[in-house]
Structure formats: C-alpha cells, structure tokens
Amino acid sequence: AQSVAQPEDQVNVAEGNPLTVKCTYSVSGNPYLFWYVQYPNRGLQFLLKYITGDNLVKGSYGFEAEFNKSQTSFHLKKPSALVSDSALYFCAVRDTGFQKLVFGTGTRLLVSP
Amino acid sequence: DGGITQSPKYLFRKEGQNVTLSCEQNLNHDAMYWYRQDPGQGLRLIYYSQIVNDFQKGDIAEGYSVSREKKESFPLTVTSAQKNPTAFYLCASSAASSGANVLTFGAGSRLTVL
Numbered sequence: 001a002q003s004v005a006q007p008e009d010q011v012n013v014a015e016g017n018p019l020t021v022k023c024t025y026s027v028s029g030n031p032y033l034f035w036y037v038q039y040p041n042r043g044l045q046f047l048l049k050y051i052t053g054d055n056l057v058k059g060s061y062g063f064e065a066e067f068n069k070s071q072t073s074f075h076l077k078k079p080s081a082l083v084s085d086s087a088l089y090f091c092a093v094r095d096t097g098f099q100k101l102v103f104g105t106g107t108r109l110l111v112s113p
Numbered sequence: 114d115g116g117i118t119q120s121p122k123y124l125f126r127k128e129g130q131n132v133t134l135s136c137e138q139n140l141n142h143d144a145m146y147w148y149r150q151d152p153g154q155g156l157r158l159i160y161y162s163q164i165v166n167d168f169q170k171g172d173i174a175e176g177y178s179v180s181r182e183k184k185e186s187f188p189l190t191v192t193s194a195q196k197n198p199t200a201f202y203l204c205a206s207s208a209a210s211s212g213a214n215v216l217t218f219g220a221g222s223r224l225t226v227l
Contacts, residue, residue, distance in 0.1 A: 009153070032212060032213045034215070036216075036218075041220075041221065041223070042220055042221065043117075043119075043203055043205075043218030043219050043220045043221050044156075044203070044205075044216070044218045045218070046215045046216070046217070049213055049215065051213045090155065090156065094211070094212070094213075100158060100161075100171070101158075101216065103148075103155045103156040104155055105153060105154060105155040106153075106155050
C-alpha cells in the first residue's frame with residue numbers, strides 16, 4: 001500500500017533563511033508526488049509535482065522540491081523564507097497503479113520576522 | 114473564474130440530525146472527491162467519483178453518503194450514523210482520478226456537532 005510520511009509536525013525558520021520541509025514515501029510502482037499548501041480555514045493549493053525526468057522540480061512562490069529515489073524522499077525547499085510562507089504543508093503520493101492520492105499528516109511552517 | 118464552491122462555510126448540527134454539504138465545480142472536471150481533515154491526521158478520503166452516476170468509498174465512508182447526478186455537483190450527506198462528525202470537510206476535483214492530475218480544492222466546510 002502506498003503511504004507518505006512527514007516526520008516533523010512543525011518547522012521554525014527565520015525570515016530570509018532557507019527552509020526545508022521533509023517528506024518520505026512508499027509505493028510499489030513509480031510515484032507521482034505532490035506538495036500542497038493550506039492557509040488557515042482554507043482549502044489546499046497546489047505548489048508543485050514530480051512526474052518523471054529532472055529530479056529538481058520548481059513550483060509556485062519560489063518553492064522547489066528534490067526527488068530522491070534511493071532515499072524515497074521528496075523534500076520541499078525554498079532558498080529564502082518569507083513570513084507569508086507560514087502555513088500548513090502537505091505532501092501527497094499517487095502510485096502509478098492506483099487512483100487514490102494519499103496525503104501526509106502535514107507540517108506547519110512558521111517563519112519568524 | 115473557474116473553481117469549486119463549497120457551502121455552507123460553517124454548519125452546526127444537533128446530534129441525530131443529517132446534514133448535507135454542497136460542492137459545485139465549474140472546471141468541467143470528471144473526478145470529484147470528499148476529504149475530512151482533523152488536526153494531526155492530515156486528509157482522509159471519504160468518497161470519490163470518477164464519472165457521473167458512479168462513486169466509490171474511500172477510507173472512512175461509514176456514516177456518510179454521496180450522489181453524483183450532475184458532473185458539476187457532488188453533495189456529501191453526514192448522517193446520524195457518523196459518530197464523530199465534527200471536522201473540516203474539503204471537496205476537490207480533478208480532470209481525471211489517476212496519474213499526475215492535480216486536485217483543485219474548495220475552501221472547505223466546518224461542521225460542528227452541538
């Protein structure tokens with residue numbers, strides 16, 4: 001069965017510093033990987049996805065993610081954090097053989113001024 | 114603008130009552146989904162529909178029901194059989210239910226049982 005883990009409930013970073021939000025996955029086939037962001041009392045917004053090809057994926061708002069097949073990871077990164085990046089971030093995975101998208105439990109990012 | 118509209122945004126229910134959450138999309142998407150969000154548990158899939166007049170149970174379907182009579186609409190009924198219905202409910206849609214298709218989410222409906 002496919003699954004995704006976000007090992008950190010919260011990540012704290014100072015504005016202007018680089019940020020990393022971790023995600024590891026487990027699938028039986030080749031994965032489709034996604035990152036979504038959620039602001040308070042709102043729905044999720046799509047940030048980026050990995051399908052195939054280049055392991056470094058660039059997405060919205062300056063975010064990027066690196067696919068690492070050997071470590072089964074898809075960590076979200078940004079070179080310089082903004083206070084407005086503070087939100088709840090979800091990693092999700094879909095196995096090529098399955099239709100269901102499985103979400104992680106979410107990581108709260110707090111960027112301090 | 115294309116998107117997903119969920120209503121109501123906030124809903125209060127007495128124990129023993131059924132309530133229906135509305136979800137409408139104008140994105141011409143075939144697939145629609147209902148998720149439940151609880152603190153610390155991420156999103157759990159309740160039901161999904163790949164096409165009109167067809168839907169499948171997700172991981173936590175007990176106590177919920179859906180219908181898909183129109184492509185644009187996928188209402189969710191929370192029945193009295195759902196023992197712990199207080200949660201944030203999210204509706205989503207995608208062009209198809211497989212592969213790299215991205216989900217578009219509504220703004221959510223927060224249900225509180227009094």
